[in-house]
Amino acid sequence: MGRFAASVDVGRDFSGRYARPQEDAGVLKRVSNAAGAFARLVLPILLLATLAGASFAYAGTPSPIPLRHWMNLGLLILPLTFLAIHLTSRRYGAGYAFAQIVLTYSAVAALAVFGQQYVTLLLGEQHAALREIVGFGAALFVAHAVSIVVFDGLRGPRWWQAPLFASLIGGIVLCVVAFPASYFGTNIDWAGRMFDYMAVTSIAAVLLVIPYWIFRPLVPPRSGFGGY
DSSP: HHHHHTTOOOOTTTTTTTTTHHHHHHHHHHHHHHHHHHHHHHHHHHHHHHHHHHHTTTSSSSSSSSOOOTTTTHHHHTTHHHHHHHHHHHHHOOOHHHHHHHHHHHHHHHHHTHHHHHHHHTTTTTTHHHHHHHHHHHHHHHHHHHHHHHHHOOOOSSTTHHHHHHHHHHHHHHHHHHHHHHHTTTTSSSHHHHHHHHHHHHHHHEEEEEHHHTTTTTTTOOOOOOOO
């Protein structure tokens, strides 16, 4: 009777002799579904990791656009990570997007721990640079999580609202968290940089609507999202 209460079909024999194969089939189905979900996340994870890695790699490259002297190419690449999150949210929903950022950051953290000697070799004794990496990395994770919630709440017939406001609010959260975490207590004018970069992320939020519109036909949402 406990098996009936658990909504398990035990067949004709109440002793449960016919229940085990069906339970095994249920386990196999769950494993198969989990494997399929992970397979669907491979490309989104690679895209997000590539953009984040490019932002880190080009952090020391001066900005090709004449902006502030401290602005670098890595900071200009960083808003593109929101586009990767939005495309996953559009295709698979908020759950997959959260899994995307959690798995991506977990992989990056594991790489940093097990490859600590290479990180030290790359950064040397630049503790300020390491603080910036941790500060911006943590801020980006929070910003991505907020953008997923905003995107999921605004997706609908006005297709541009979700990516625009998700990137806009996510960029603001990124700036508000990253700059104090990275520069508070130093001689750097982090408040001025924060507002300057907030303007950059806001402009990027508007511009990123264009590639999102281009990718919309190529990344259709799964059933249940009403085509939006």
